[in-house]
Amino acid sequence: MKDAIENLRDVLSRQREACLASPYPELSQRRRTLREVREALSRYQDQLAAAMSDDFGRRSEFECKTLDVMFPALQIDHALANLRRWMKPQRRRTDLLFRTNIAKVVYQPKGVVGVIAAWNFPIVEAMGPMIMALAAGNRVMIKMSEFSPRSTAVLREMLADIFPEDQVAVFGGGVEVAQAFASLPFDHIVFTGSPGVGKEIMRAASANLTPVTLELGGKSPAIVAPSASIAAAARSIAHGKAFNAGQACVAPDYALVPRDRIDAFVAAAVSAFQRMVPDPVHDPEYTCIASDRHAKRVHELLDDARAKGATVTSCGTGNGWRVVPMQIVTNVTPDMRIMQEELFNPILPVVACDSLDEGIRYITARPRPLALYYYGTDAGEIKRLEQDVHAGGMTVNDWAWHVFQSDLPFGGTGNSGIGSWRGPEGFRALSHGKSVLRMKPWFPIGLFRPPYGTRVQQLVSTLFLGHADPALNIPCSAGNEPRRYGSTAQDTTREST
Numbered sequence: 497m498k499d500a501i502e503n504l505r506d507v508l509s510r511q512r513e514a515c516l517a518s519p520y521p522e523l524s525q526r527r528r529t530l531r532e533v534r535e536a537l538s539r540y541q542d543q544l545a546a547a548m549s550d551d552f553g554r555r556s557e558f559e560c561k562t563l564d565v566m567f568p569a570l571q572i573d574h575a576l577a578n579l580r581r582w583m584k585p586q587r588r589r590t591d592l593l594f595r596t597n598i599a600k601v602v603y604q605p606k607g608v609v610g611v612i613a614a615w616n617f618p619i620v621e622a623m624g625p626m627i628m629a630l631a632a633g634n635r636v637m638i639k640m641s642e643f644s645p646r647s648t649a650v651l652r653e654m655l656a657d658i659f660p661e662d663q664v665a666v667f668g669g670g671v672e673v674a675q676a677f678a679s680l681p682f683d684h685i686v687f688t689g690s691p692g693v694g695k696e697i698m699r700a701a702s703a704n705l706t707p708v709t710l711e712l713g714g715k716s717p718a719i720v721a722p723s724a725s726i727a728a729a730a731r732s733i734a735h736g737k738a739f740n741a742g743q744a745c746v747a748p749d750y751a752l753v754p755r756d757r758i759d760a761f762v763a764a765a766v767s768a769f770q771r772m773v774p775d776p777v778h779d780p781e782y783t784c785i786a787s788d789r790h791a792k793r794v795h796e797l798l799d800d801a802r803a804k805g806a807t808v809t810s811c812g813t814g815n816g817w818r819v820v821p822m823q824i825v826t827n828v829t830p831d832m833r834i835m836q837e838e839l840f841n842p843i844l845p846v847v848a849c850d851s852l853d854e855g856i857r858y859i860t861a862r863p864r865p866l867a868l869y870y871y872g873t874d875a876g877e878i879k880r881l882e883q884d885v886h887a888g889g890m891t892v893n894d895w896a897w898h899v900f901q902s903d904l905p906f907g908g909t910g911n912s913g914i915g916s917w918r919g920p921e922g923f924r925a926l927s928h929g930k931s932v933l934r935m936k937p938w939f940p941i942g943l944f945r946p947p948y949g950t951r952v953q954q955l956v957s958t959l960f961l962g963h964a965d966p967a968l969n970i971p972c973s974a975g976n977e978p979r980r981y982g983s984t985a986q987d988t989t990r991e992s993t
């Protein structure tokens with residue numbers, strides 16, 4: 497343990513030295529780096545998918561390859577296409593007073609970025625921030641989750657193939673190592689995980705004044721409006737709970753459904769799930785609950801809901817432990833744990849909701865969610881949700897797809913996170929936007945230096961501020977002598993007599 501922590505410090509200091517030796521990787525170098533990562537993803541796709549499946553007990557190969565492998569590859573393509581523009585210093589306007597000088601923002605690499613990943617999409621949560629950090633010219637240390645040991649091993653091997661440790665390094669280990677990692681004086685930390693641990697990360701980072709991007713979770717609502725097609729909404733929401741067995745930060749957490757359509761919605765969701773996953777126990781493409789600890793929680797949540805009067809409709813036969821088909825829960829009450837905790841599993845509570853106003857009241861009375869879903873066709877309702885309800889992001893008439901757009905930032909708000917590592921916003925978050933003002937040698941800046949009160953200074957004050965309250969105004973003396981602010985007209989008269 498002591499050795500592991502010593503090793504973290506050692507790698508950080510070597511990465512820092514490397515930053516000093518090569519503080520601003522050029523565009524061509526960054527592009528070369530990104531292409532190497534993309535090729536490695538292709539080469540290692542089978543090993544990565546197999547490792548993730550081992551970590552989960554069983555995980556859909558298709559989902560491993562599309563989300564954890566293809567998604568970072570698409571992110572690289574997007575970065576390659578946009579990097580020249582992102583890196584280009586941005587000309588800005590000077591204020592009127594400083595016209596003729598040159599103002600710009602230069603995007604410098606921050607230095608060493610620490611990345612802490614969760615277990616549910618271990619490769620994308622490690623590689624997504626890494627890709628953007630490398631695009632921004634940084635070096636990267638990654639701490640993987642204790643629940644992803646095999647994925648960690650393959651990722652480490654893959655990245656060691658292309659990077660020296662002073663450019664990218666991957667670490668495993670338990671929570672103690674993660675705590676030590678979070679307290680290192682990085683130049684930026686990107687954390688993916690729960691809001692509770694996010695607070696600990698922020699506390700640890702504050703000791704070093706390290707800026708943080710926190711990709712957290714929360715209860716993401718799915719509103720099924722009266723104008724929605726029940727079949728289409730149920731199909732989409734069932735997919736959200738089938739994908740990775742609901743173990744996704746943007747999975748619809750619960751559905752708000754008009755009271756008189758709940759029965760139809762439940763029937764449609766059961767049948768949609770069964771069409772996608774007819775035999776959960778034997779389907780190699782249906783993902784298990786990731787660990788015994790997480791499975792125990794799923795069953796405890798269902799027991800708690802049943803004990804408090806809920807009806808649970810299972811969408812298939814599980815194995816009683818880590819293979820859990822979607823569980824639809826109706827007759828829910830606020831005191832149930834399923835309505836108090838982020839689910840992060842295939843349980844779907846259905847809450848009766850008869851109008852958009854009622855839905856908005858329900859959502860805004862709770863912590864701000866990571867994602868918001870609306871099913872329906874009413875343009876006015878969509879606009880209200882866009883403008884009035886805080887959520888990290890929003891997809892209309894489906895779930896999660898806003899997350900898969902490389903040009904959109906993805907991140908939470910309030911309890912669901914701070915900042916984003918994706919899109920142009922991500923590049924900026926992992927760069928330092930340095931303001932640079934180049935003064936022309938002939939610019940008469942001396943006119944703004946003391947002693948104060950010259951005609952030009954008074955003219956400038958009057959031009960930009962107008963005449964001050966006469967009681968405070970300092971008139972120009974007959975002899976055009978500069979007056980010091982703070983002295984009154986009376987003082988001046990006395991002085992001159």
Ligand code: NAD
Pocket residue numbers: 612613614615616617621639640641642670671674675678688689690691693694696697710711712713714744745746838840866908913
């Ligand atoms: P978690 O918060 O328990 O752990 C996340 C990471 O933090 C792990 O690597 C863990 O080792 C580390 N960690 C745990 N305790 C720590 C501490 N005290 N100090 C430093 N590091 C510590 O979360 P999890 O169970 O791995 O993942 C589930 C959560 O992550 C859910 O809330 C989910 O919504 C969220 N999540 C968010 C996103 C997103 O992009 N917004 C993506 C995936 C998961």
